[in-house]
Amino acid sequence: MDRSPDTKLDSRNPLSRRNFFTTSMAGGLALATGSAVAAASTRTDDMLRAVGVTPSAVLGGAVDVDKLERVKVKLVAPPHVHAHEQATKAAPRVIEFRMVIEEKKIVVDEESGATMQAMTFDGSMPGPTMVVHEGDYVELTLVNPATNKLEHNIDFHAATGALGGAGLTKVAPGEQAILRFKADRTGVFIYHCAPEGMVAWHVVTGMSGTLMVLPRDGLKDTQGKSLSYDKVYTIGEFDLYIPKDENGNYKEYDTALESYGDTVEAMRGLIPSHIVFNGKVGALMGDGAMTAKVGESVLFIHASANRDTRPHLIGGHGDWVWETGKFDNPPEKGLETWFIRGGSAGAAFYTFKQPGVYAYVNHNLIEAFELGAAGHVKVEGKWNDDLMKQVAAPGPIPAK
Numbered sequence: 010m011d012r013s014p015d016t017k018l019d020s021r022n023p024l025s026r027r028n029f030f031t032t033s034m035a036g037g038l039a040l041a042t043g044s045a046v047a048a049a050s051t052r053t054d055d056m057l058r059a060v061g062v063t064p065s066a067v068l069g070g071a072v073d074v075d076k077l078e079r080v081k082v083k084l085v086a087p088p089h090v091h092a093h094e095q096a097t098k099a100a101p102r103v104i105e106f107r108m109v110i111e112e113k114k115i116v117v118d119e120e121s122g123a124t125m126q127a128m129t130f131d132g133s134m135p136g137p138t139m140v141v142h143e144g145d146y147v148e149l150t151l152v153n154p155a156t157n158k159l160e161h162n163i164d165f166h167a168a169t170g171a172l173g174g175a176g177l178t179k180v181a182p183g184e185q186a187i188l189r190f191k192a193d194r195t196g197v198f199i200y201h202c203a204p205e206g207m208v209a210w211h212v213v214t215g216m217s218g219t220l221m222v223l224p225r226d227g228l229k230d231t232q233g234k235s236l237s238y239d240k241v242y243t244i245g246e247f248d249l250y251i252p253k254d255e256n257g258n259y260k261e262y263d264t265a266l267e268s269y270g271d272t273v274e275a276m277r278g279l280i281p282s283h284i285v286f287n288g289k290v291g292a293l294m295g296d297g298a299m300t301a302k303v304g305e306s307v308l309f310i311h312a313s314a315n316r317d318t319r320p321h322l323i324g325g326h327g328d329w330v331w332e333t334g335k336f337d338n339p340p341e342k343g344l345e346t347w348f349i350r351g352g353s354a355g356a357a358f359y360t361f362k363q364p365g366v367y368a369y370v371n372h373n374l375i376e377a378f379e380l381g382a383a384g385h386v387k388v389e390g391k392w393n394d395d396l397m398k399q400v401a402a403p404g405p406i407p408a409k
């Protein structure tokens with residue numbers, strides 16, 4: 010029988026976090042009875058029919074998940090994304106992922122030497138981007154090795170039920186859990202750690218990432234024309250709150266737990282010490298820069314689990330932008346800057362037309378250039394004079 014505590018709660022009253030926590034703490038995870046599930050789904054079906062929708066069209070009907078094909082995907086560290094089909098002819102599958110939580114000290118800024126006792130999914134900030142197609146099942150094994158000190162879990166914004174999975178994946182050091190959910194809507198979605206009472210701290214200390222659920226027939230523009238990308242990069246923006254000592258120097262800690270009190274105090278001031286892409290000032294510059302060639306189309310996934318941001322590609326644009334990141338909505342065309350709400354991910358599709366080094370920034374320029382939220386895209390190719398030409402190089406102003 011499925012463990013479905015949320016179904017039981019939903020049948021009593023609208024989802025109540027407090028209620029959920031009380032239930033799960035008092036008696037472990039409640040088991041919904043078969044009849045409770047049936048009653049709940051009959052009610053949902055009636056509601057759908059009342060608005061003229063065939064329930065199976067929305068819910069996909071009953072699927073025997075055990076009979077579906079299974080695919081194991083090996084995740085890769087951002088900004089890269091594991092190989093995937095953009096459009097697929099395959100029937101819905103179970104896509105298996107495995108992530109190991111790693112608590113570790115990282116250098117946030119080489120220049121100032123600021124460090125942080127980070128908590129990470131799979132060792133990277135953000136955690137790896139996972140890609141599936143609508144109707145597939147995401148099956149994640151979440152591992153919390155005994156070498157860690159803290160309990161963690163995972164809340165998938167793409168998932169339905171049980172706090173996005175956080176209620177079913179609480180793993181203490183030395184434990185692992187397996188969560189499966191149906192990817193029933195398309196888009197790029199945040200996932201993040203959400204341990205009771207410590208959610209904000211775990212999120213601003215590294216624990217978030219992105220799941221991309223592609224439409225089975227791939228991305229489309231507003232005319233229904235396929236948009237196929239040559240490359241995809243994933244950018245995770247983090248606001249960090251690294252405590253300083255009385256002399257204004259960044260403090261160092263031996264463990265994440267040791268940093269907790271000072272960090273929460275800094276967090277409550279709501280003034281980040283750093284705002285960075287992918288865990289570190291300059292992570293996406295130099296050897297870490299993103300690359301492309303003139304004529305290539307790149308999909309930039311930009312996620313921010315906590316704070317609002319506004320990506321901008323200096324010298325380029327967003328040809329097609331799903332600002333809210335949800336592919337069932339038409340993309341916006343030809344944007345200069347786009348807005349990513351804290352707690353969401355967006356996606357921008359751009360075909361490069363000129364070579365050069367493009368700065369990809371948060372266009373709150375203080376956050377970009379003073380606090381760290383900037384990266385580079387190095388683009389090779391032939392310059393197009395028609396698009397831009399230096400008619401006269403800088404020189405003295407001629408006398409009249």
Ligand SMILES: [Cu+2]
Nearest residue numbers: 161202211216
């Ligand atoms: Cu955590």
